[in-house]
Amino acid sequence: xxxxxxxxxxxxxxxxxxxxxxxxxxxxxxxxxxxxxxxxxxxxxxxxxxxxxxxxxxxxxxxxxxxxxxxxxxxxxxxxxxxxxxxxxxxxxxxxxxxxxxxxxxxxxxxxxxxxxxxxxxxxxxxxxxxxxxxxxxxxxxxxxxxxxxxxxxxxxxxxxxxxxxxxxxxxxxxxxxxxxxxxxxxxxxxxxxxxxxxxxxxxxxxxxxxxx
Amino acid sequence: xxxxxxxxxxxxxxxxxxxxxxxxxxxxxxxxxxxxxxxxxxxxxxxxxxxxxxxxxxxxxxxxxxxxxxxxxxxxxxxxxxxxxxxxxxxxxxxxxxxxxxxxxxxxxxxxxxxxxxxxxxxxxxxxxxxxxxxxxxxxxxxxxxxxxxxxxxxxxxxxxxxxxxxxxxxxxxxxxxxxxxxxxxxxxxxxxxxxxxxxxxxxxxxxxxxxx
DNA sequence: ACCATAAGACTGACCGGTCAGTTCTGGGAG
DNA sequence: CTCCCAGAACTGACCGGTCAGTCTTATGGT
Numbered sequence: 001x002x003x004x005x006x007x008x009x010x011x012x013x014x015x016x017x018x019x020x021x022x023x024x025x026x027x028x029x030x031x032x033x034x035x036x037x038x039x040x041x042x043x044x045x046x047x048x049x050x051x052x053x054x055x056x057x058x059x060x061x062x063x064x065x066x067x068x069x070x071x072x073x074x075x076x077x078x079x080x081x082x083x084x085x086x087x088x089x090x091x092x093x094x095x096x097x098x099x100x101x102x103x104x105x106x107x108x109x110x111x112x113x114x115x116x117x118x119x120x121x122x123x124x125x126x127x128x129x130x131x132x133x134x135x136x137x138x139x140x141x142x143x144x145x146x147x148x149x150x151x152x153x154x155x156x157x158x159x160x161x162x163x164x165x166x167x168x169x170x171x172x173x174x175x176x177x178x179x180x181x182x183x184x185x186x187x188x189x190x191x192x193x194x195x196x197x198x199x200x201x202x203x204x205x206x207x208x209x210x211x212x213x
Numbered sequence: 214x215x216x217x218x219x220x221x222x223x224x225x226x227x228x229x230x231x232x233x234x235x236x237x238x239x240x241x242x243x244x245x246x247x248x249x250x251x252x253x254x255x256x257x258x259x260x261x262x263x264x265x266x267x268x269x270x271x272x273x274x275x276x277x278x279x280x281x282x283x284x285x286x287x288x289x290x291x292x293x294x295x296x297x298x299x300x301x302x303x304x305x306x307x308x309x310x311x312x313x314x315x316x317x318x319x320x321x322x323x324x325x326x327x328x329x330x331x332x333x334x335x336x337x338x339x340x341x342x343x344x345x346x347x348x349x350x351x352x353x354x355x356x357x358x359x360x361x362x363x364x365x366x367x368x369x370x371x372x373x374x375x376x377x378x379x380x381x382x383x384x385x386x387x388x389x390x391x392x393x394x395x396x397x398x399x400x401x402x403x404x405x406x407x408x409x410x411x412x413x414x415x416x417x418x419x420x421x422x423x424x425x426x
Numbered sequence: 427a428c429c430a431t432a433a434g435a436c437t438g439a440c441c442g443g444t445c446a447g448t449t450c451t452g453g454g455a456g
Numbered sequence: 457c458t459c460c461c462a463g464a465a466c467t468g469a470c471c472g473g474t475c476a477g478t479c480t481t482a483t484g485g486t
Contacts, residue, residue, distance in 0.1 A: 011432095027325075029242030032475060034434090043433035044477085054476065105325060112240070112322050140403050150394070156377045157398060164373035168366055181363070185370060189402035190353050224465090245441060247468095256467035258444080267442065433482075440474090450465070456458085 012050045015040040020061045024102030028058055028110070059118045062110070065103055066125040069096050073132055082139050083187065089136045090162060091179045097166045098175045104166050130155050140187065158186055225263045228253040233274045237315030241271055241323070272331045275323070278316055279338040282309050286345055295352050296400065302349045303375060304392045310379045311388045317379050343368050353400065371399055 018040035022031055033054050037044040051057035076092035077085045097104040111126070113119045133155040134141075141151040165178040187193075231253035235244055246267050250257040264270035289305035290298045310317040327336040346368040347354075354364040378391040400406070 027242075029240075033477080034475085037433095045434070045479085046432050048477065049431075109322070109325050112318060137403075144403050144405060153378070153381055153394065154398075154403060156381050157374055160373040160377035161370055164369045165366070168369050181366065185367075185399075185402065187402045187404050189398065189400045189404075189406075190350075190357050190367060191400050191402075191406070192357060193402075193404075246443080247441080250468095257442090258467050259465075261443065262465075428486085430485085431483085433480100435481095436479080437475105437477095439476090442471105442473095444469105444471080446467100446469100448465100448467075451463090453461095455460085 011042065011046070015042060015047055015050055015057070016061060016064065019057050020065070020102065020106070023058060023061060024106045033057075055118055059122065062107060063121060063125060065100070065107075066122070066129070069093075070125065070128055070132070072096060073129065077132070077136050083183070085136045086140070086187070087179065087183050089133065090158075090183050091176070093162050094166060094175050094178050094182075098169075101166075104163070108163060108167070130159065133158055158182075161186055224255065224259070228255060228260055228263055228270070229274060229277065232270050233278075233315060233319070236271060236274060237319045268331060272335065275320060276334060276338060278313070278320075279335070279342070282306075283338065283341055283345070285309060286342065290345070290349050296396070298349045299353070299400070300392065300396050302346065303371075303396050304389070306375050307379060307388050307391050307395075311382075314379075317376070321376060321380070343372065346371055371395075374399055 015036070019036050022036050022039050033047065034044055036057070037047045040047065047057070051060060073089060073092050076088045080088050113122065130152075134151055137151065137154055137158065141154055146154060161182045165182050169175070169178055184193075228249070232249050235249050235252050246260065247257055249270070250260045253260065260270070264273060286302060286305050286309075289301045293301050324339075326332045327339070343365075347364055350364065350367055350371065354367055359367060374395045378395050382388070382391055397406075
């Protein structure tokens with residue numbers, strides 16, 4: 001029985017993995033279910049044993065990934081605060097999509113689906129991630145005297161920066177560098193950190209911006 | 214003849230406007246061409262007199278909008294430099310989508326289509342906008358000692374911030390406020406501008422963050 | 427023999443694009 | 457001004473292809 005169940009789950013995640021690949025490479029509506037089944041190495045009928053509709057299969061790929069992401073983010077920031085937490089958050093985020101580049105495309109592409117019936121749980125999950133970002137930023141935003149609405153927007157902007165960094169990253173780039181770029185830009189802007197001593201600012205700037213080349 | 218031609222163009226843009234509305238509200242593949250025709254108040258056949266395929270109709274909505282955006286951006290920054298230019302650029306961008314909110318969704322949703330055959334001209338146009346952003350940033354990025362690759366990424370990040378601001382803006386918000394938020398965050402980060410005099414920084418921060426509420 | 431699982435052939439709905447027919451327009455003749 | 461006609465503009469019923477989801481059949485384990 002345990003064996004049966006594990007075999008079952010094995011096939012389910014096998015389908016799920018294939019679905020993620022295929023849905024990342026091509027747009028949802030241009031992908032025939034047969035293609036997913038073929039990619040997964042199962043018959044179409046089998047696929048429908050595990051997922052009731054094509055849409056649900058699609059959402060399953062997103063939702064499960066978001067759950068993993070959230071769990072990883074949460075444990076990454078646990079016990080940290082301030083800039084340290086922010087950096088850990090960003091690093092975790094970047095790494096997650098670093099090893100799942102296709103997912104970044106997939107998620108960005110269909111964020112709007114949040115309005116559809118199934119999309120509700122998607123919205124909820126995204127909200128959870130956003131809230132975690134907001135919490136992580138709380139100290140900084142308080143220091144900046146931001147109101148609640150602005151804090152939320154700041155969190156959105158952080159995610160936007162991360163997204164831009166991930167999407168524009170080349171294969172050969174160093175993910176850690178993206179983290180630095182994002183966090184530094186987000187905290188100190190293009191003009192660099194406020195100098196505590198005049199020379200310190202210059203040094204810090206070079207680390208931020210000049211590492212490559 | 215002049216009358217004929219203007220009547221013709223009138224119908225074309227009438228269809229185009231309807232298409233933009235419909236394609237913004239629902240996803241491309243879930244929209245039957247009949248719906249667009251109905252929304253435009255013309256028969257399906259008429260639609261196919263002006264646009265060869267459904268896809269081309271779709272792309273026409275995007276491409277024409279991008280052309281307008283680029284022209285407006287270009288004239289907004291002409292003759293300006295530095296922070297002044299950056300602010301004008303951002304303001305123009307925000308205003309454009311402010312009066313065309315649906316477009317922001319539409320463009321973000323299908324950026325990935327750039328890989329498709331028709332998407333080539335899309336990619337080109339986006340590139341033009343991106344380059345304009347890069348040029349506008351040139352002074353700042355030089356000051357920050359960024360390499361070419363990083364300057365490009367900085368431009369991407371500026372666009373990402375603008376996009377986030379536009380998408381998260383509520384109907385009642387003041388667009389000018391979004392501009393301020395984006396530019397200030399981009400240049401000086403969440404921690405605010407480097408103080409030239411101690412008090413000046415505080416004043417500037419309040420403008421950045423505290424205008425609402 | 428019976429059940430659980432898998433496969434892929436099949437079917438019905440749906441929609442992009444066409445085209446045969448209709449309506450509009452404008453201008454020339456009476 | 458009215459009638460008529462030619463051609464342009466427009467229309468929507470229809471056709472053919474494409475799947476999402478079902479159902480029959482095959483396989484193997486107990």
